[in-house]
Amino acid sequence: MIRRLFAIIVVMACAAGVVAYQVARPAKAPATPRVFVPSPRFFLDFSPSFRTSIADAYYLQMVQYYGEHAKSDGRLDSLPQMVDLVTRLSPHFARAYLFGAFALIDAGRPDVSYMILQRAFKVDPNDYRYPSYLGFFVYHYGKGKTKDLVAARWYQKAASVPGSPTYLPRLAAALLGKGGETEKAILMWGQVYGAGDKYSRQKAVAGIDRILPADKAARMKAVAPLYGTMPKAEFDALIAELFKGYK
Amino acid sequence: MNQVVAVTINTFKETIRDRVLAVIVVFALLMIAGGLWLGSISLGEQGRMMKDFGLVALTVFGLIVAVFVAAGLVHKEVEKRTVFILFSKPVSRTAFIAGKFVGLCGTMAVVIAGMGLFLFVLVWIVAGQASGTLLLAVVMIYVQLLAVMAVTILFSTLGSAILAAVLGICVFVAGQLSHNVLALTRLGKNPLTEVLSWVIYVVIPNLSAVDIKAGAVGEQTLAWAQIGLWVAYLLAYLVVALALAAVIFRRKEF
Numbered sequence: 322m323i324r325r326l327f328a329i330i331v332v333m334a335c336a337a338g339v340v341a342y343q344v345a346r347p348a349k350a351p352a353t354p355r356v357f358v359p360s361p362r363f364f365l366d367f368s369p370s371f372r373t374s375i376a377d378a379y380y381l382q383m384v385q386y387y388g389e390h391a392k393s394d395g396r397l398d399s400l401p402q403m404v405d406l407v408t409r410l411s412p413h414f415a416r417a418y419l420f421g422a423f424a425l426i427d428a429g430r431p432d433v434s435y436m437i438l439q440r441a442f443k444v445d446p447n448d449y450r451y452p453s454y455l456g457f458f459v460y461h462y463g464k465g466k467t468k469d470l471v472a473a474r475w476y477q478k479a480a481s482v483p484g485s486p487t488y489l490p491r492l493a494a495a496l497l498g499k500g501g502e503t504e505k506a507i508l509m510w511g512q513v514y515g516a517g518d519k520y521s522r523q524k525a526v527a528g529i530d531r532i533l534p535a536d537k538a539a540r541m542k543a544v545a546p547l548y549g550t551m552p553k554a555e556f557d558a559l560i561a562e563l564f565k566g567y568k
Numbered sequence: 569m570n571q572v573v574a575v576t577i578n579t580f581k582e583t584i585r586d587r588v589l590a591v592i593v594v595f596a597l598l599m600i601a602g603g604l605w606l607g608s609i610s611l612g613e614q615g616r617m618m619k620d621f622g623l624v625a626l627t628v629f630g631l632i633v634a635v636f637v638a639a640g641l642v643h644k645e646v647e648k649r650t651v652f653i654l655f656s657k658p659v660s661r662t663a664f665i666a667g668k669f670v671g672l673c674g675t676m677a678v679v680i681a682g683m684g685l686f687l688f689v690l691v692w693i694v695a696g697q698a699s700g701t702l703l704l705a706v707v708m709i710y711v712q713l714l715a716v717m718a719v720t721i722l723f724s725t726l727g728s729a730i731l732a733a734v735l736g737i738c739v740f741v742a743g744q745l746s747h748n749v750l751a752l753t754r755l756g757k758n759p760l761t762e763v764l765s766w767v768i769y770v771v772i773p774n775l776s777a778v779d780i781k782a783g784a785v786g787e788q789t790l791a792w793a794q795i796g797l798w799v800a801y802l803l804a805y806l807v808v809a810l811a812l813a814a815v816i817f818r819r820k821e822f
Contacts, residue, residue, distance in 0.1 A: 370744050370779040373787050374620040377610075384611060413787050416613050 354396035376411035469500035575667020596629035615695025743775030
């Protein structure tokens with residue numbers, strides 16, 4: 322009886338010790354901004370059959386890493402390597418590219434973000450999101466006088482992907498006009514007008530009107546390239562709206 | 569033929585009743601279901617996480633079952649002396665090996681199909697759409713494991729059950745690195761090592777080539793002709809391994 326009681330006390334004491342240790346110890350080690358990220362080559366060489374599973378595991382780590390540092394110390398030193406590793410192991414992993422691209426902006430590396438999205442678009446040219454985000458990134462984070470035109474070209478590429486949203490040609494046309502490429506902008510607005518709904522048509526008319534000269538002859542010359550690029554009835558309707566008030 | 573059928577049925581009944589097998593399968597199912605938790609922290613990639621980690625769990629636990637059961641198949645009969653009773657009847661040693669293998673194939677089919685269907689249904693519920701490529705990936709894992717089982721049975725005729733199991737796992741790992749061995753043959757300056765690594769490349773089953781796990785998450789385009797060729801390659805491989813096992817077993821003295 323005493324022996325049994327003794328055994329129970331020992332077991333209970335051990336159990337209490339285990340629980341006490343677990344409760345008392347720090348919840349987690351302080352997160353370090355620099356973590357070891359292996360080369361993608363290593364996994365591609367030594368574990369080709371499990372590469373997507375490894376990519377998933379590192380993707381989860383990437384999300385955790387971003388969550389730990391973005392709102393605390395803001396240091397995301399290893400993020401570029403993580404995004405690179407995940408997307409090289411799983412080149413069609415859309416979420417990893419998109420999440421990685423935006424997280425890299427927070428990491429202060431829009432250049433890497435741009436490269437990652439370019440690679441994504443090369444792998445999946447039928448996904449309009451990549452070129453549209455590339456356009457967005459160039460427009461917002463790009464420098465220099467040509468950034469509007471570069472952004473517009475990305476939006477143009479995005480707009481040419483089947484199934485892309487109708488606002489993309491509008492964005493492209495607006496940026497082309499802003500960047501000084503009047504002729505291209507007019508052509509792009511013409512496409513928006515031809516393929517769009519009532520709202521898009523209003524936007525197209527306003528967009529062309531904004532970049533056209535006031536002089537009637539110059540205006541006529543500027544819209545001339547539109548002829549033949551869209552159905553005649555729509556061309557006539559657009560011209561009628563653009564020359565409203567002109568005699 | 570009747571001899572093979574008799575041994576097959578007996579082996580199937582014997583292995584399917586194994587409690588260790590049931591424990592491993594339950595553990596595998598728990599691991600597969602654990603993918604749900606991983607999916608919940610993946611920012612909307614639940615389906616992908618379930619598929620990927622589920623297939624890994626299925627491969628690993630399938631490998632454990634395949635290797636450890638295959639390694640003990642022949643030895644158990646020898647240790648229990650039941651092999652003497654069996655061979656006193658008109659059962660050839662080749663039929664014994666073939667029957668053991670086919671019986672285990674049946675058990676593995678039940679195990680892999682159970683885990684695969686569980687994963688399939690779970691992914692269907694989580695992702696909202698059925699994935700045919702997932703089922704195809706499960707079938708290819710099964711075919712890979714058949715080749716590993718055949719090699720493990722071959723090793724079990726040569727040495728102890730533990731050694732056979734260890735070597736079976738080694739063959740699986742080496743099969744994943746097969747293309748690296750080929751790369752070594754190209755890099756090698758020494759003709760002897762070059763020839764040696766080329767022989768290893770040919771002898772080890774090329775499991776990484778016949779793997780379509782990546783296809784289940786859209787990372788691989790699959791062609792039926794290619795898949796057919798891969799299956800034929802592994803089936804031919806296991807026939808050779810079993811034939812060798814039969815030859816060795818026929819010469820064995822108890």
